Amino acid sequence: MNNFGAVKINSREDSLTFSNNKNQVHKLKGRNLIGRADNYVVIDIETTGLDAACDEIIEVAAARVRDGAVSEKFSSLIKPENTINEFIVNLTGITNEMVKAAPPSEIVLKDFVDFVGKGLIVGHNVNFDINFLYNNCREKIGYVFANNFIDTMRLSRILFTNEKQHKLSDLINRFGIGTVVEHRALGDVLQTQKCYEYMINYSIKNNVKMKYFLANGKLFSEKKRKVNENNFDYMDNLFSD
Numbered sequence: 001m002n003n004f005g006a007v008k009i010n011s012r013e014d015s016l017t018f019s020n021n022k023n024q025v026h027k028l029k030g031r032n033l034i035g036r037a038d039n040y041v042v043i044d045i046e047t048t049g050l051d052a053a054c055d056e057i058i059e060v061a062a063a064r065v066r067d068g069a070v071s072e073k074f075s076s077l078i079k080p081e082n083t084i085n086e087f088i089v090n091l092t093g094i095t096n097e098m099v100k101a102a103p104p105s106e107i108v109l110k111d112f113v114d115f116v117g118k119g120l121i122v123g124h125n126v127n128f129d130i131n132f133l134y135n136n137c138r139e140k141i142g143y144v145f146a147n148n149f150i151d152t153m154r155l156s157r158i159l160f161t162n163e164k165q166h167k168l169s170d171l172i173n174r175f176g177i178g179t180v181v182e183h184r185a186l187g188d189v190l191q192t193q194k195c196y197e198y199m200i201n202y203s204i205k206n207n208v209k210m211k212y213f214l215a216n217g218k219l220f221s222e223k224k225r226k227v228n229e230n231n232f233d234y235m236d237n238l239f240s241d
Helices: 086-092 105-116 126-141 152-159 168-174 185-205 210-215
Strands: 035-037 040-047 057-066 069-077 121-123 149-151 232-234
Touching (some): 035 185, 040 086, 040 105, 040 185, 057 105, 057 126, 057 185, 069 105, 069 185, 121 126, 152 185
Parallel strands (some): 121 149
Antiparallel strands (some): 035 232, 040 057, 057 069
């Protein structure tokens, strides 16, 4: 998940654009949504660094979720063009020897986007992942990665306003899901999925009301809309009326 400060940055939560060129904007990037989804795909990546313009993806993972339960998984290492530095090796456990025989990004990304499809994405601090995937899919396979997405870090900040920390490690400890973040893509995907389902159930159980967050300036006001292809009711199912 790269939520450990040196690998995954806390990008502006409501940002819909990112660029590896200051004069170029990701106009086709998906929307950052808030809501409850029964069917979605959780994603995570591991990278050689912070910069989506020059650092590389070395691992991708995804889990397809149907009716709130994981139904299929995808995971693959990627052979980078440059060596992995010692810090990333120590953080993720992914060594240069491990990726030596891994397939190149062109092959893995094609399989990855086939698995993910056009459906709704869930991830933790997922803007980081989306930005890398947007750049790499465009440059390596000529594909526009434009899926709409839900950020579990953003959800946590909205639902738990008294908490100051919202890293994946904070959430799994707070929710009783685990104690250690693996910093491997598939492990982080599965932990993120459990965190998302926990927060959905929490919002329903506690009758969380949309007007509370709007009144306290914790959420940007946007028009309600239906995203039919994802079986996803924008905002309505997370926040009761």
